[in-house]
Amino acid sequence: MNDTQLLLVKIELLRNKMTEVALKKGFSSAESVSISQELDQLLNLYDTKKQIKPDNKQLTASHHDNGI
Template identity: 45%
Template sequence: MDTLVDMLKQIEVLRKEMIQTAEENGLNHEKCITISKELDQLLNEYERVKQVSSPKIKTKQ
């Protein structure tokens, strides 16, 4: 994934898919859990990339 915008789009797709799966099959369904794990990984990656790409704030010592 190249940009934060692309990542946000994929996060939204996975969220919708997970919600739909949970409504149809329940939260404990294997597919729902798999999507949840994939979403967690993508959210963690998004936060990591966001931190790296944002400017650092320097504090005075």
């Protein structure tokens, strides 16, 4: 499993945990907000990885096409 796949698993697990906590303790409880903030950080990291990865593939492809 690569880093991106592992990150997606963590996101899904945290999303499920946040939903459970929010339903039990309320959406604005300190624990729900904390989990939500942690989830935001993971989603931002995933978005960053996703933006970087296609650029690397394009560079690799263009270098390969040019015989580099």
